[in-house]
Amino acid sequence: MVDFDRQSACIFLNSEMNPKNKKNIPKPTSGQETTLATLLEAIQMPELAAGQPACAVCRLSEAGVERSIRTLFAEFINDEPIRLLVRRSRGFCARHTPLIARLGDPLAVAILYSDLASLTLEDWEAKSKGEGAFARIRTKSTAAQTPCPACTAERETEDRYCHSLADGLGSDRVWSVLETGQALCVPHIEQTAAAAKPIFAATLRKLAAHRLDTLRAELDAIIRHSDYRFRDEPWGSERDAWLRALRHLRRPTD
Ligand SMILES: [Zn+2]
Ligand SMILES: [Zn+2]
Numbered sequence: 001m002v003d004f005d006r007q008s009a010c011i012f013l014n015s016e017m018n019p020k021n022k023k024n025i026p027k028p029t030s031g032q033e034t035t036l037a038t039l040l041e042a043i044q045m046p047e048l049a050a051g052q053p054a055c056a057v058c059r060l061s062e063a064g065v066e067r068s069i070r071t072l073f074a075e076f077i078n079d080e081p082i083r084l085l086v087r088r089s090r091g092f093c094a095r096h097t098p099l100i101a102r103l104g105d106p107l108a109v110a111i112l113y114s115d116l117a118s119l120t121l122e123d124w125e126a127k128s129k130g131e132g133a134f135a136r137i138r139t140k141s142t143a144a145q146t147p148c149p150a151c152t153a154e155r156e157t158e159d160r161y162c163h164s165l166a167d168g169l170g171s172d173r174v175w176s177v178l179e180t181g182q183a184l185c186v187p188h189i190e191q192t193a194a195a196a197k198p199i200f201a202a203t204l205r206k207l208a209a210h211r212l213d214t215l216r217a218e219l220d221a222i223i224r225h226s227d228y229r230f231r232d233e234p235w236g237s238e239r240d241a242w243l244r245a246l247r248h249l250r251r252p253t254d
Pocket of ligand 2: 092093094095096148149150151152
């Protein structure tokens, strides 16, 4: 198994948002085969828990973000570069705030958000004095300068899995898993295709297009049920297609 705690820490410590350790700690390049094996296992997962996305990269990314934030709270909450990183991002985005609340760490949140409250108060004080160029410079300096730390962890986890899959597309076994396992979502198909050789990217899109066409037919079946002429037709697999479509055709990570 991958040493996830170490990997999670590396995401923060190596992040380009981290001004201190930009070059000191190498990015984790080993373990790529393990990364691919983990992804293939997730793609073949026979049954998913309610509400879980079918896409294995989405599932692993969600789990990876949660691990990264837990590591940040448990081991780096008093680490000055990490706190600077959170200050520069001006906190977590609205999409990741429910995760932070669910982790239920009052002390970690109090430490980070006390900093943010101070920054905001300084910002407002500068604005209240706000005349001339000096005030504008100060106001600008306290605006968000980097993305949400959880979004950064998510993007780096997605990159890692999509690149490992792209590199593995020369293997018949990988294609066998992709053909029989859970479908990847459209953004992660695209991310993998962008990192793959053109011939593999075309085959990957062809495979994904077949499944997307099936999903579209189910969505069309839902629309058909709304027509009074077909209202009595029994419902089939299309019943939850609208929920699967929301996950499958989701917007890429910002
Ligand atoms: Zn996905
Ligand atoms: Zn976020």
